[in-house]
Structures are given as C-alpha cells and as structure tokens.
Amino acid sequence: MLRQVVNETEEIQDLWLRLFLPWASSIIAGVAGISIIMWLLPQAALFIFILFVLAIVLITFISAFSSARVNYRPVADAIFNQVMQSCDAAKEAQVFGFDSNLKSEINNAQLQLDAIDKKESKTAGIGSALLFIFTGAAVITGFLQAATAYADGNLAGINVAVVTLLPLVIFDNLNVISTAFAKLRPIMQAVDNLDSLLSQSEGEEKQSNLLAGISNFDLAFSSVKPVLAEISFAPITGVAKPNQPLIVMGKSGSGKSSLLYSTVGFLPYEGSITVGGIELSNISNAEREKYISMLLQDDYLFNSSIRENLKIGKTDATDQELMQVLSVVELTELITSLPDGLDTHIGAYGYNFSGGEKQRMKLARVLLRDTPIYLLDEPFEYLDKELFSRISERIKLRLCDKTLVVVSHLPI
Known part of the structure; x- marks a missing residue:
C-alpha cells in the first residue's frame, strides 16, 4: 500500500510540472508578446490576440478530449506484469509449453498500446496542424498590418520585423499544451486512486487497536x-x-x-x-x-544473504537469535559449514539450496517473529518423514504458548 501511495503521489506531482506550469508559461509568454505588439501596432495586436485565444481553446479542448479517451496506464501495467511473469516462469513455460501463450498475451497488450499511441499521434497531428494555421495567419496579418503602417510612416522599419516575427515566438510556446494535456488522464486517475487509498487508511485507523487490550488469542x-x-x-x-x-x-x-x-x-x-x-x-x-504471522505455501526467498532473508521476520534479531531459530529447523550444521555462514548468498529464488533447505529457511523466518498467532501453510513440504517428525516436535515446543493453525497434507 505504501508503495502505491508513493507511486500515485509522484504521478500527481506531474500536475504542476507537466500540466499547469507549461500551460501557464505559454499564456504568460503569449500575453507578453501581444503586449509588445499592442504597444507598436494596436490594430495588429487585436487580431493576433483573437487568434491566440482561439488556438489555446481549440488545442486545449482537443488535447483534453483525447486524454479523456486514452487509458494508457492499465495496459502498460498489464504488459509489465506479463513480462515479469514470463521472466519468473521462463523454465516452467518452456517445460509445459505455455510460453507461446505468454508471448501472445504480451503481443496483444502491445497492440493495444500501439493503438493508443496512434490515437495520441493523431491528436498531436491535429493540434500541430491547427497551431501551424494560426501561426501562419498571425504572421501574415502582422506583416500586412506592419507593412501598411510602415508605408503610411507610422511604424519604423525595424519594428516591421518585430511585429511580423513575434507571433512565431508567441504561438511556438503553445506546442507544449498538447503534450501537457496528454498527462491529464493518468494524473486524474492517480488523484482518484490516492483518495481511495487514504480513505481506506483512515478507515483502518479507526478500527485499529481492537486486539491491544485482550489476553485471549483463541x-x-x-x-x-x-x-x-x-x-x-x-x-x-x-x-x-x-x-x-x-x-x-x-x-x-x-x-x-x-x-x-x-x-x-x-x-x-x-x-x-x-x-x-x-x-x-x-x-x-x-x-x-x-498479531498474526504466516508462512505462505509459496513464500519467497530474496536474492540476498541468509541473514538478510531471516531478518525480514525480525529486523533487530541478533546472530544468536538467528542461530537459535535455525536450530529448530535443523539448519545450524549446514550454515556453520558454509564459508560465509549467515552471509552466504542464497541466489535468485534460492537456487543455491535444495527445496527442503529453502523451505526450512522460510519456516525459520516466520518462527523468528514474536506474535500471538501463527498460521503455517504446508510448513513441512519437501521434508522426509524423519526430519518432518523432529522439526514438528520442536515447533510445538517453541510455540506451545501461541495460537497455532497448521495446514498440512501429512498427519502431525
């Protein structure tokens, strides 16, 4: 939840950096340029101002309308998840022959992204075409008005160039509006998501501490x-x-x-x-x-050291505590025989260890916690009958004063 809050907050920060700031800078630059033309040639400034307002309204409307129709983020997230799934299950996919299905799903999601990109490109093209038309009209109008004023002796020659070329600067700043409003939908979606998360957090806060005053953890x-x-x-x-x-x-x-x-x-x-x-x-x-500790059936070992994996259960655990809990699952002899001991690198997905050794490390990590309730899902998977019998007895002894629920396909 914390990670999602951070992601949504970062997205919302773009509201100022990529939407309001570019839009405001375009307006300020345009008003400044038109003010200069107004000072030099009021009749040209009025027409350029009208074109400027029309350009802002039309480009903003088209960009915002396109942004409201494009839902880019969920599709991008889907592709990311599918790619990660393909990476995690590469061997299984090849063995069981479903790698082509994963590739097909990724390709379909990519086609959706391509379709969205085409819509955005089409909108950007329309915006650029409108901007080109308005810029051209402003330049031509400025030149004609300035040339007439110069012929009448009401405008200096150098100012003809200023009135003619300044619209290029004024309208060039409007290019950022189309790009800025492309961020509108993901930003507004992030606002909604963050509101939902904060409301959920407030609701949980109101319901917290219900267990603080009880001594019976049945x-x-x-x-x-x-x-x-x-x-x-x-x-x-x-x-x-x-x-x-x-x-x-x-x-x-x-x-x-x-x-x-x-x-x-x-x-x-x-x-x-x-x-x-x-x-x-x-x-x-x-x-x-x-208050509840749980061993998942598919618990994860991180690509780090044994020590760091175990201390997820208790971050301030001492080496003595780590070795004590490892003795419960009969791993002390293995750990002490390793050159790096607790600092031995487990490897990606624990590939440096057998299935039974990995299972006992996961179990030790849960047992390291100190909570009133423990839920163990198939804790003795991959263990032979004798090892299972010895470890189960040690767990009963260690958790004798705890509430314990064990899911197992073996009798305990």
Whole structure:
C-alpha cells in the first residue's frame, strides 16, 4: 500500500510540472508578446490576440478530449506484469509449453498500446496542424498590418520585423499544451486512486487497536467459506488455542490455504472468524500484521544473504537469535559449514539450496517473529518423514504458548 501511495503521489506531482506550469508559461509568454505588439501596432495586436485565444481553446479542448479517451496506464501495467511473469516462469513455460501463450498475451497488450499511441499521434497531428494555421495567419496579418503602417510612416522599419516575427515566438510556446494535456488522464486517475487509498487508511485507523487490550488469542472458525470466483468450498469450523493447535487437513483444492488467506485478509469470506471473540472483519490489516504471522505455501526467498532473508521476520534479531531459530529447523550444521555462514548468498529464488533447505529457511523466518498467532501453510513440504517428525516436535515446543493453525497434507 505504501508503495502505491508513493507511486500515485509522484504521478500527481506531474500536475504542476507537466500540466499547469507549461500551460501557464505559454499564456504568460503569449500575453507578453501581444503586449509588445499592442504597444507598436494596436490594430495588429487585436487580431493576433483573437487568434491566440482561439488556438489555446481549440488545442486545449482537443488535447483534453483525447486524454479523456486514452487509458494508457492499465495496459502498460498489464504488459509489465506479463513480462515479469514470463521472466519468473521462463523454465516452467518452456517445460509445459505455455510460453507461446505468454508471448501472445504480451503481443496483444502491445497492440493495444500501439493503438493508443496512434490515437495520441493523431491528436498531436491535429493540434500541430491547427497551431501551424494560426501561426501562419498571425504572421501574415502582422506583416500586412506592419507593412501598411510602415508605408503610411507610422511604424519604423525595424519594428516591421518585430511585429511580423513575434507571433512565431508567441504561438511556438503553445506546442507544449498538447503534450501537457496528454498527462491529464493518468494524473486524474492517480488523484482518484490516492483518495481511495487514504480513505481506506483512515478507515483502518479507526478500527485499529481492537486486539491491544485482550489476553485471549483463541482463533475460532465458524462455518467459514473463503470466497473465490467460480469456486465453492465446504464450510470449515474449528478453534485454535494456545497449546491446542488446529490442524487443517484435506484434499487439494478443498480450501485449506484459502482459509489462511481469509484469516490474514487476502480473501473475503463467509461465516465467522474471531480472535479473542472479536470478528476478524472488524480488525484492520495493520493490526493483523502485528498479531498474526504466516508462512505462505509459496513464500519467497530474496536474492540476498541468509541473514538478510531471516531478518525480514525480525529486523533487530541478533546472530544468536538467528542461530537459535535455525536450530529448530535443523539448519545450524549446514550454515556453520558454509564459508560465509549467515552471509552466504542464497541466489535468485534460492537456487543455491535444495527445496527442503529453502523451505526450512522460510519456516525459520516466520518462527523468528514474536506474535500471538501463527498460521503455517504446508510448513513441512519437501521434508522426509524423519526430519518432518523432529522439526514438528520442536515447533510445538517453541510455540506451545501461541495460537497455532497448521495446514498440512501429512498427519502431525
């Protein structure tokens, strides 16, 4: 959310730099130029002023109308997401043969961008043509009026050139208006998005601190059904209490992971989920993050060191704390055997380590946090039976006074 607020704020800053400032500078330059002509030759200044006003109105209207019709940003975002997906899933795409589908989606999005670019180019062309016509009319009018005044002895020769050429400067500044108004739609969209984000933040602030005064962190599910489009789950009922973990088992696709996603606010749900008797829907996302720790089934390891990946769970953790939590998942021997120890680089997506080692690092990162509630989604994936048995017992001991919900396809 913070990243989105920053992005929208940066977009809104363009309102002054790329819209109001260029438009205002064009007006000021035009008024200054026309004032000079007014001082030298009032009759020419009046006609040039009329042309100047018409040019501003027409170019502004055409640019603003075009900007209102063009929705460039969502298409550009879609292309970015699809390219990132292609990069992340390059090997899988090649193995399973869906790389052509990803390329096709990117090409389709690019065609949409090309169509938008053509609309913008057409609008820019119309604006440039109008500007050329108005500039030509102003120059010709200025020259004819100045030549007549010179012939009558009412204007010096040097001022004929001034009155004739000054319209070129006056109207040249109007070129920026078309470019400036191309930013109108994304800026206004950013304003709407920021208003929505701030309203959401204010709403969450009003609902915060509901859990601050309770000591009972029992997590109760009553006929809970996560809401996903076109998927219907059977209702789930159960209670997790300190030293009484709730183990959720079931076949693939039965909604086990979705139940945890609903608990942390990733998915809406039907039924009731309460923490200490307080309905979860009344608790802000910020407060959930403070009181609930979760191991995602597809948790991510960053292309950094082991130490930095673990300290995401607790930024001020000491090396002793890191080694303690690594001992719970039986990784201390591996870490100490590495030349760089905790500073060993994990590599992109953890490619320097096996699936079981990566899974235990992710689990250690979650266990490093100190929250009343823990949600673990398939924490023992990639582990053999003996290792799974030993680590599960250590986790029970470490989290004996915590509320624990575990999703697993293996009996615990």
